[in-house]
Amino acid sequence: MKKILRILCLVLALSFVVTAFAACGDKPAETTTKRPQDDDVPDKWANVNFEGEKLRIWINDYMGDADAKAAGADSCLDYMRGVDEDDDSGSNTVLVEANDRYEKVLSILGLENGDVEYTMAGWDGNCDSILPDIQALNAANAKDGPSILIHENYGLVRAGITGLLYNVYDNDQTNYFDLTDKGWYLDMMEENTIDKSKIYMLFGDFFIDQFRMAYGVLANTTLIEERYRPENGGSGIDALFDHVLDGTWTYDTMISIADACRQDTGGNWDSASIMGVIGSQWCVRSFFATSGLDVFQKDASGKVSYITDITEVHDWVDKFISMENEPWFSYNWQDTTNSSSKSVNPNRDTASVTFTDGRAAFAIGQAVVTFESALVQNMSDDCALLPNPRYYTDVESTEFEDVKKLYGALTSDNANSGGILINAKANEFTLASAFLQLMAENSENFMKEYYETNLMIKVNQSDSQQQIQMIQIIHDGICSPMSMLYDNYCSKSLGDPDTYMTYAYVMYKSLNSKSNTFASDWAAQVNAKIAQWNRIVANFGNMS
Secondary structure, eight states: OHHHHHHHHHHHTOOOOOOOOEEOOOOOTTOOOOOOOGGGSOGGGTTOOOTTOOEEEEEOOOOOOHHHHHTTOOOHHHHHHOOOTTSTTTTOHHHHHHHHHHHHHHHHHTOOGGGEEEEEOOOOSOGGGHHHHHHHHHHHGGGSOOSEEEEEHHHHHHHHHTTOBOOSSSOSSOOOOOTTSTTBOHHHHHHTOSSTTOOOSBOBTTOSHHHHTBEEEEEEHHHHHHHSOGGGTOBHHHHHHHHHHTTOOBHHHHHHHHHHHOBOBTTBOSTTOBEEEEEOTTHHHHHHHTTTOOSEEEOTTOOEEEOSOOHHHHHHHHHHHHHHTSTTEEOOTTOOOOOSSOOSSTTTOHHHHHHHTTOEEEEEEEEHHHHTSHHHHTOSSOEEEEOOOBSSOOOOOOOHHHHGGGOOEEBOTTSEEEEEBTTSOHHHHHHHHHHHHHHHHTOHHHHHHHIIIIISSSOOGGGHHHHHHHHHHHHHTEEOOHIIIIIIITHHHHSOGGGOOOHHHHHHHHHHHTSOOHHHHHHHHHHHHHHHHHHHHHHHHTOO
């Protein structure tokens, strides 16, 4: 009990800015919540009242990511509305806390539960169907269609580029957005626009999905404690956490620890072997997005262009290939498995199963949601969740607040974000802005509950404080570089068929062959990519 209380105190001492998703428990429409006491309502909301109005939300409830499904990812609507503690499902304290937030927000706005109407998406995961679906939603708005659109990142970025979402910074409608509030990811929103005066995609604490779908590294702390010892340059898990906290958690550090932990059986990597590092091809996007490199660049005026000299990226691919050449370091390019057991989804989850079998020191390219999965929680060894290692090795400060800025955590293209449909009426836009702003502003208790309940279950108890710091670093590093959404995903529906060769695709070719041809392959495509990008920019520039 003392241990639990100590962990809770540590959690309560931290302030998280995480992306929050939403909720499933149905409550009777007539149920209302009394307006909070005046002391609980900031002055700017004191005279706000939308009584009698309707808020319509179209929400994509399709969990397209197989890893998230295997990990037991909940509906986004579950994390928005939550469940009442008196409901049958009220034992889920995270969703109860989500419901408390939801009820508070509605009460401040003067709304009842029945005033918010949800339409669940019937999307089948086909990228080509996204734009027609959103165009149809905009057309439906004239007949009381939705105002808020919740969709996966690669759907929202297409909607923004093609003029289907409001620019929340610059329009003639009254709005309540304050994107400087700690509940918003302003840097991430500005990163994914061509003009900082235009914000279309909304990333913030009104969703939990961006955090749950942020990528990190799973570490088998039992193996590391046993094998990463002074005789091979380490001192167990304390040394591992120290590397993260002093900024020396790099690719090379991960390799050295993996080398100390691995075990082969006469050179045959069979069911008795212990891999050093294992992961799927998706870790390429995660590691590249947090490497400090990119295929896009911005000049002093903010103009965005493709990088034509790709030498540094070429070197990065070489580094990955050098790691791949280690016999005990596998990216599972062909979706094969070294595990003695089978995954829930053998095509995507082989790395997780090998790790949870206790047969790998590290599993890379693993989303936060994997840490809360039954697969991980039920493994016999202790484990920890770490940020991605760093590519660059420079460290200017060992202060925690400075060091934690060195690491990055890419969010999946399947993470859900939000936007407001351009055809929403003026009053609907205003209400939508107030609702989303209040959801972001009032998410702190909800996020603490999620962290304590869902992420602190499987932790080596002697290292609970360090694990709190690790997850805080992952949270603070949440990102989605422009190249991920505009090059890697927009190419699927906005590009010409002849230019659909994304940077990730070119990297996969090099890594599969273990022969780095990235620079030459990219050079062969870059002129077509630049022409494609110029068309996107021209389209973007014409939007209001």
